[in-house]
Amino acid sequence: MESLDTLLAAHRAYLLGWDVGTSADPELLTYRSEVPHATLNGVVRVSGRTPKDALAEARDRLDGVPRVWWAGPDSDAGTADGLLSLDAVHLADLPIMTMxxxxxxxxxxxxxxxxxxxxxxxxxxxxxxxxxxxxxxxxxxxxxxxxxxxxxxxxxxxxxxxxxxxxxxxxxxxxxxxxxxxxxxxxxxxxxxxxxxxxxxxxxxxxxxxxxxxxxxxxxxxxxxxxxxxxxxxxxxxxxxxxx
Missing domain, CATH: 3.40.630.30 (Gcn5-related N-acetyltransferase (GNAT))
Known part of the structure; x- marks a missing residue:
């Protein structure tokens, strides 16, 4: 079975395919499609950034569109809890599945x-x-x-x-x-x-x-x-x- 890292890389590659060019910053991967649908705009990974700084930057890049944050195993530990403490809103826990x-x-x-x-x-x-x-x-x-x-x-x-x-x-x-x-x-x-x-x-x-x-x-x-x-x-x- 492929590693979880590979599964996450494939997921990132798909979401970034929707992007119209917000940023290639590897520490804060965002994608913006301009489609007014939350899962087609968002943050796909954060690494090496504090939740406060990452949240401020993500809000700036994705201003004007509905968006989501995928806090997964490829983001820094504590990312989700840090974002929630800064008034992000939990929507769902989504299982990553493979076969x-x-x-x-x-x-x-x-x-x-x-x-x-x-x-x-x-x-x-x-x-x-x-x-x-x-x-x-x-x-x-x-x-x-x-x-x-x-x-x-x-x-x-x-x-x-x-x-x-x-x-x-x-x-x-x-x-x-x-x-x-x-x-x-x-x-x-x-x-x-x-x-x-x-x-x-x-x-x-x-x-x-x-x-x-x-x-x-x-x-x-x-x-x-x-x-x-x-x-x-x-x-x-x-x-x-x-x-x-």
Whole structure:
């Protein structure tokens, strides 16, 4: 299994791919997409800076956009507690999960669902944006940022369509650092509880395995953790997600 450091490096590479050029400061890694959605703007790591100084600098760089702070195992010890003492707000503890993908997953695709790669961002981004909470006013910016995405890796966008062509599920497969990392796995609200999210996850895993990748990783919401455990993922770390 890949080290936690490698998983975190792949995660940083994806988030920094959204950045429009805020800073390359290795002690305080920030990314700013201009999309009005908190997880697409934020701090991904701090090292060698006091929480007070880091918080002031991050607020300056990310002024005017919703943002989050990923306080994870790659940040200085005590970062989260230090930020909370300075009025940052705890949002959630997000499990970092991983699994080996050296064999096909025995999960059937729901009847009537057809999963394939898509390059139609005008259709795909609004589909995942609706699930993840990107407001309609920010959708054009999100589409533009996807078009100019420049991370250190390869993005594969998967759409799960019904027989009538509607997108019911999405997944973004990020191939970087010899890993698959999953983002924007989601199901449209009217099609939930049919196994579509699980099918999207498995499709991304199968795609990565066929390309020679043998480890998958993701950051789950707390409610999603049991779902991913049933597929075979295991928790190896935690992000403390905060607003500031």
């Amino acid at each position: 080996k993908i050296d064999r096909p997953a025995a999960v059937p695709t729901p009847a009537g669902l057809h999963i394939s790669e898509t390059t139609d961002l005008d259709e795909f981004v609004p589909a995942y944006g609706r699930v993840s909470g990107i407001p309609p006013a920010g959708m054009r910016t999100a589409i533009d940022r996807e078009r100019t995405f420049a991370g250190d890796g390869t993005v594969v966008r998967l759409a799960g369509r019904l027989d009538d062509g509607r997108i019911a599920g999405t997944a973004v497969a990020w191939l970087s650092h010899d890993l698959l990392t999953l983002y924007f796995v989601g199901t449209q609200p009217e099609f939930r509880r049919r196994g579509i999210g699980t099918a999207m996850t498995v499709a991304a895993i199968d795609l990565a395995r066929e390309r020679g990748v043998r480890v998958a990783a993701l950051t789950s919401s707390p409610p999603g953790e049991p779902v991913y455990r049933r597929i075979g993922f295991r928790t190896v770390g935690t992000f403390r997600l905060m607003s500031f």
